[in-house]
Amino acid sequence: MIEGWRWYGGYDRISLSEIAQTGAASIVTALHEIPYGHVWPRQTIADTRMQILAAGFDWTVVESLPVHEAIKRGEGGLEELFANYRQSMANLAAEGVKVICYNFMPLLDWTRTDLTAPVGRGGSCLRFSITKMAAFDVFMVDRPGAEEDYSAEDIATARCWLDKASPADREELTAAIMAGLPGAYDRYDAAGLRAALAAYRGFDRTTLRMNHKRFLEEVVPTAEELGLKLAVHPDDPPRNLLGLPRIVSNAEDIGWLLSAVESPANGLTLCAGSLGANPENDVPAIARQFSGKIHFAHLRNVAKEPDGSFEEAPHLAGDTDIPAVIEVLLAEEAARRRQGRADASIVFRPDHGHELLDDAGRGTHPGYPLVGRLRGLAELRGVIAGLTHAGAAA
Structure with missing residues (x-):
């Protein structure tokens, strides 16, 4: 497994030189300054890549290449938006990116109170x-x-x-x-959110699913041609929110989505925290069921409460059996190596760490502190080393 670290580029209060000290090998980032629906220029991608390479990392996973709201709503002539998305994919592939993480959550991304x-x-x-x-x-x-x-x-x-x-x-x-x-x-x-929600009035789960399928039909063939993998991120939280449907919240949702357009390029970002926030989800079982389609992984943990509330827990101390999830990922990697696949290794990153010690007051992106994620990465690294050693000994 390849240790990744999410970096927000020029918006990030954590420098690449600091990230280098965590031991992570791969940067996970995006061009956050570019408005949704616009083409990501190859030169800008190349400049970002060179900055990352110069700091001693590789960059093979983009998180995220955003899907425009008009595509999610399925409104109007979408040909230009789809064409722009495909061109951005081509520009990313030309600069060595292999995996594109994206989500299809309407209006809001991850949500906390x-x-x-x-x-x-x-x-x-x-x-x-x-x-x-x-x-x-x-x-x-x-x-x-x-x-x-x-x-x-x-x-x-x-x-x-x-x-x-x-x-x-x-x-x-x-x-x-x-x-x-x-x-x-x-x-x-x-008030602004109330107005934005009005555009989704009458919008239901079936409509969002059909729009997601159309998106895949438009971009998966291009991903296949370019040698890219698309990896949908589960809903966070995995429940309808503000009256908006969520359609990537459990095993049934994931199964429908991955079969909607059958292709090795149509895959999953396994987010243990997002899926773990749904009390009905068995995250290690979901990982086993879809292991062949996992192209990227977020490893974090949550502690749930009976009313549906939850909070981010230490990486190894929440409700989800993270070592069991890692065991599935290691087994999948071994199976891919036996098949001779060049993409056998899965990039993962520690997600949503606690703010600890000097993190307080630093102004990092919420959920993305330095010390808290470093603690999470160290714990995950230990689990991986232990499981790998045990497997070798067996």
């Missing part, structure tokens, strides 16, 4: 509170029909939280929910 929830022995973590989400959705955004998506108890606790919340608390909640959006585009306040 707290960016600095306290951790028992110090530090902070990302958290998703169903109480705060209901307060935001039902009362602050005032989305029509929002009450139907929450229990009476959820709504009552949300009302209680809102009654006690200061204007600063409300602003902090809105900022947290918006923080998952990458790059520098399309941040909303509550």
Whole structure:
């Protein structure tokens, strides 16, 4: 397995020289400054690649090449957007990129309600509170029909939280929910989000699935020609949000998607944390079921609560059996090597670490601190070494 590290380029408070000290070998990044739907110029990709190579890393995984909202909604003439996406793929392939991670979550990317929830022995973590989400959705955004998506108890606790919340608390909640959006585009306040949601009124799961299938039909043949792998990222959190459907949340969703367009290029980013936030998901079992289509992996952990809330846990201490997941990935790599495949090794990265020690106040991207991820990488590295040694001894 290849140790990766997500880097936000010019937006990142962590330098490549600091990342080099973590021991990671591969940078996972994107051109976050380019608006959605525009072509990624080959020269800009080449400049980024040279910067990464000069720092001693390789760059084979892009996270993410964003899918424009119009494609997700399936509205209007989309030929130019599809053509731009294919051209960006060609430019990336020409500069040595092998895997493109993307998601098909409508409007919002990963979503949390707290960016600095306290951790028992110090530090902070990302958290998703169903109480705060209901307060935001039902009362602050005032989305029509929002009450139907929450229990009476959820709504009552949300009302209680809102009654006690200061204007600063409300602003902090809105900022947290918006923080998952990458790059520098399309941040909303509550009123702006209400207007953006109106474009999705009447939008359902079946429609989103059909639009996702059309996207794959448009880009998978190009991926095959270029030798690229597409790796869809699961929904985060794996539940409908703000009335918007989510369609990559469990094994059934993944199975449908990977069979919608049959191709080795149509694959999965195995995100143990996103899938682990759904209490019905057995993450090691999902990894085994789709191991042949896993092109990239995010290894992190969550601790779930009965009401649907969850928070980021230490990488080896949450609800998901991460060593079991890693065991599946190592077995898949071994199977690929036996087949003589050049792409046998899977890039993984430690995801969403706690803010620890000097991370506090540094202003890194939420969930992407230096020390917290370094701790996670060290723990994952130890598991991989132990399992590899045990396999060799056997």
